[in-house]
Amino acid sequence: MxxxxxxxxxxxxxxxxxxxxxxxxxxxxxxxxxMALPLLYAINNAFKPLDEIFLFPPRFFVRNPTMDNFSDLFNLVSGSWVPFTRYIFNTLFITGLGVVGHVLLASAAAYPLAKHRFPAKKAMFGIVVLALMFTSQVTAVPNYIIMSWLGFVDTYWAVIIPAFAFPLGLYLMKQFMEQIPDALLEAAKIDGASEYRIFWTVVMPNVRPAWYTLIILLFQMLWGTNGNGFIYSEQLKTLNFALGQIIQGGIARAGVGAAVALMLMSVPITLFVFFQSRIIETMATSGMKD
Structure with missing residues (x-):
């Protein structure tokens, strides 16, 4: 130099x-x-006795921490006629299958949109971008009609299948895949690699930041779902629904509600903290250019 x-x-x-x-x-x-104040407030609320929860003006930090809120929650879930472990299994099954399925389908659909030429390519991607404008409330009725026509109402699939079609995931994967140099794919083709091998061994490792981000977004969305409108059987209800029913017992369960809020938010936050370092470590691969 x-x-x-x-x-x-x-x-x-x-x-x-x-x-x-x-x-x-x-x-x-x-x-x-x-930005950490809401989380700290939720943690303190979960350990407050009832007299501190209803104290006015409210105190930010707990003065006399107690585990009564969690013990009361344990007693309430133990008295449920459906085992509480069933609600946990339902939530984990819906969340896990929905996240894995969406990451795979979004990646497989984004690859040809990003790296191949075919008729109506721009029109298809335009439909994906247009779908980003519609919220879940807008598409609730069409989703129910489709799920009813497929016979998926009151099954896990009524929640899992719509998660597969999450448009933000397809958009994000397509944008990341466009940053992969075409020369890298052409070199793999010269070496005799098939399209499937290029996709799994070249493209997918280089878009790790995108699918780590998708895992966080989909997990947060599916972990907090209650399946209302699609799932009616109590044995198929999710953890969010079960805990929501528990805290609807009036102001006497305000402490239990604070414990429930902490439990529900702790799992997505833990997942985010775990994958945040992975995203930072692999972010260098997202800036490759020809």
Whole structure:
């Protein structure tokens, strides 16, 4: 590397003083602490006795922490005529199958949209973009009609199949796959790799940030679903529905409701914390260019 190139690199280097770095750190710390306040409040509420929950003005931090809210919740779920483990299994089955199925289908559909030419390609992608404008409330009636026609009402599939068609996942995978250099795929074809092998061994490893992000989004959506409107049998109800029924017992169950809220939010947050490091580690592969 020549002397002129080294001088140019030094000029481009960001020159930030110690106080500038300290100010930026303090600003980010304050913003991070502010965004963590709802989570801290939910954690404190879960351990508050009833007299502190209804105290006015409310206190942010718990003064006399107790486990009574969780013990009351355990007693309530133990008295259910449907085993509580059944609700957990239903939620895990719907969430797991929905997430895995959507990641695979979205990736398989995004690959030809991103790396192949065929008639009506732009029109198909335009339909995907248009589908992003519609919320789940808008598509609830068409989804029910389709699920009823397929005979999936009051089954797991009434919730899983619509999750397969999550348009944001297809859009995200397509955008990430477009960043993969065409020269990389052409080199694999020259080596004799088939389209399926290119997809599994070249494309999918390079779009890891996209499908990690999809896992987080789909898990959060399916973990919080209650299946209302599609599932009627008590044996097929989800954990969110069961816990929601428990806390509808009036103000006496306000503490139990706080414990339920903490339990429901803890699993998606744990998943996000786990996959966040994976996304950062693999983000370098998303910036490849020809």
């Amino acid at each position: 020549g002397r002129a190139a080294i001088i140019r690199m030094r000029k481009k280097r960001v020159n930030r003083s110690f106080y500038g770095s300290l100010s930026l750190f303090v600003l980010l710390a304050v913003m991070g602490g502010f």
